[in-house]
Each structure stands twice: as structure tokens, then as C-alpha cells.
Amino acid sequence: xxxxxxxxxxxxxSLGVATTADAQDATPVALGDADIVxxxxxxxxxxxxxxxxxAGPSAGDLIIWxxxxxxxxxxxxxxxxxxxxCTALHSGDCLLIETIVFPDGSTLxxxxxxxxxxxxxxRSIVGGSGIYLGASGVVTVEPxxxxxxxxxxxxxxxxxx
Numbered sequence: 001x002x003x004x005x006x007x008x009x010x011x012x013x014s015l016g017v018a019t020t021a022d023a024q025d026a027t028p029v030a031l032g033d034a035d036i037v038x039x040x041x042x043x044x045x046x047x048x049x050x051x052x053x054x055a056g057p058s059a060g061d062l063i064i065w066x067x068x069x070x071x072x073x074x075x076x077x078x079x080x081x082x083x084x085x086c087t088a089l090h091s092g093d094c095l096l097i098e099t100i101v102f103p104d105g106s107t108l109x110x111x112x113x114x115x116x117x118x119x120x121x122x123r124s125i126v127g128g129s130g131i132y133l134g135a136s137g138v139v140t141v142e143p144x145x146x147x148x149x150x151x152x153x154x155x156x157x158x159x160x161x
Contacts, residue, residue, distance in 0.1 A: 106130025
């Protein structure tokens with residue numbers, strides 16, 4: 001009897017979660033002002049392309065970078081670094097995973113799709129460590145035309161804020 005009650009409760013809860021997910025998909029929720037806004041500029045010095053697909057640029061190729069230093073808007077070194085990998089997709093875009101490491105060891109973890117041409121894009125902050133433990137948010141990325149400089153504006157929400 002207890003098992004049947006627990007199973008029914010779990011089933012009812014799963015229906016509620018599915019309903020909530022559907023409602024969230026249809027109506028995005030504004031988070032309000034970010035707890036922290038940081039602008040960091042990357043000079044893309046260490047970048048390696050690994051040709052794993054067909055010869056030349058193709059799906060499956062990897063772009064690996066870092067650690068590359070991050071500067072603030074006045075070009076002062078912040079002692080933070082960025083490193084990551086972008087896996088090329090058939091469309092010419094790539095699936096990006098990036099880690100920002102700050103001088104105190106705190107990190108921000110980013111994911112997103114980087115367009116195959118130099119243009120503004122956004123990435124999700126999917127977590128962090130240290131002072132950014134449980135962080136979420138968005139990063140707006142603006143690359144230079146030659147992809148040598150990347151300006152990244154972080155809008156960070158912290159848990160409990």
C-alpha cells in the first residue's frame with residue numbers, strides 16, 4: 001500500500017513538473033537586474049584548430065583555446081584566464097564549452113553556440129565555483145572581425161539573491 005501511494009505521488013509530481021516546464025517554455029521569466037556585471041576582454045593568443053572531419057573546415061573539427069588572459073575595459077590585466085573548446089557543427093557554427101578562471105581560483109562555466117561568422121552572440125552561464133558557486137546568467141560576446149579580440153559582458157545571478 002505504501003509503495004502504491006509513493007508511486008502515485010511520484011507520478012503526480014512528474015505531471016506537475018512537466019506542466020511547469022511547458023509553461024516556462026511558453027512564457028520566459030525575466031530575472032531582473034543581474035547581481036554582478038563584469039566586462040572582460042580576451043586577446044585570443046593561444047588558439048589551435050584540430051581538423052577531425054573532412055579535410056578543411058567541417059563538422060567535428062575542434063577549436064581549442066587558452067589559457068588566454070582576460071583584461072578589463074581599460075586593458076588592465078585581471079589575472080583571470082579563459083580556456084575552452086568549440087566543436088564545429090554542420091552549419092558552420094560550433095558548440096562551445098568555456099571556463100573562466102579568476103585569480104582566487106573561482107570559476108564560471110559557460111555553454112552556447114558560437115556563430116561561424118564574427119557577430120555578437122550569447123552564451124549561458126551554467127555554473128561556477130568559489131564565489132560564483134551556483135551562478136547562472138548570460139554572457140554577451142562581441143568578437144573583432146578577425147576573431148583576435150573577444151569582448152565578453154557577464155550578467156551573473158547568484159543563488160539566494
